[in-house]
Amino acid sequence: MCSSHATVRGLLHDLPEDEIFVLVDAEASPEHLSRATVEAVDLQLVVAEPYFKSLETARRYSKLGKELGIPNVVIVANKVKNPEDEKAIAEFCETHDMELFAVIPFDESLAQAERAGVAPLDFDPDAQVVRSVKDISQRMKERVARVG
Amino acid sequence: MKVAVSGKGGSGKTTISGTLARLVGRSGMQVLAIDADTNPNLALTLGMGTDAFDHLVPLPHGLMEHRRVDGETRLSLSRPLEEVTAEFASAGPDNVRLMMVGQVRGAGTG
């Protein structure tokens, strides 16, 4: 497995900065950070659900990302069901010096999209989750320019 | 820009990755989506269907060679990037191309 991390690490370094948008869907294991696989990215979106184990994982992955030297490491809260969820995440982020960049609500339409076997965007372009991700796409460039 | 999406299993990485890739692509930018999960499912979230999925070939390690770049020795593509993406990235909707990396090629081959 060692070689695949080194391969992706090298590939990400080789890919151009500007002409294209490169997006890596990492695996759940922390190896993409501990083996420096994603070292060359400009932005790490750390996805966290509003429960303790998920937030703890996000805290560790954020720390590893920052130690790797990724210039922008931010939290994306996902599957947020109510204001209490959002408040709990905001407080956790505040306590641990993590930047809460976006909050994506729990979206029932995703289960329907999955049952229908289509991409969320094709199932309902107006879905809550699609609108939230569109907001991320519009703000991430500015966020990266600010620091990176 | 290069973005990595990380987090606990089931948190929504692939949902966010696939949707983000499509939306950026739709705005006119060329997108390279990289599925680095050993249990990959980004193709489906991108809307590429299971047929495409079964034909995706993971990027072979043999395409990389050790090179000295910026004062360190690391793996680097041994062929031009355009050639590699043409051969190993599959076209999906909205200007998105998908590349698989790090997966095993079949049972018992890892």
Ligand SMILES: Nc1ncnc2c1ncn2[C@@H]1O[C@H](COP(=O)(O)OP(=O)(O)O)[C@@H](O)[C@H]1O
């Ligand atoms: N905002 C959301 N609301 C409801 N369900 C969601 C949301 N985001 C993701 N999911 C669901 O959670 C499950 C895991 O999502 P996935 O993107 O595959 O996670 P990961 O790639 O992190 O393992 C999927 O069934 C997906 O449809």
Ligand SMILES: [Mg+2]
């Ligand atoms: Mg996934």
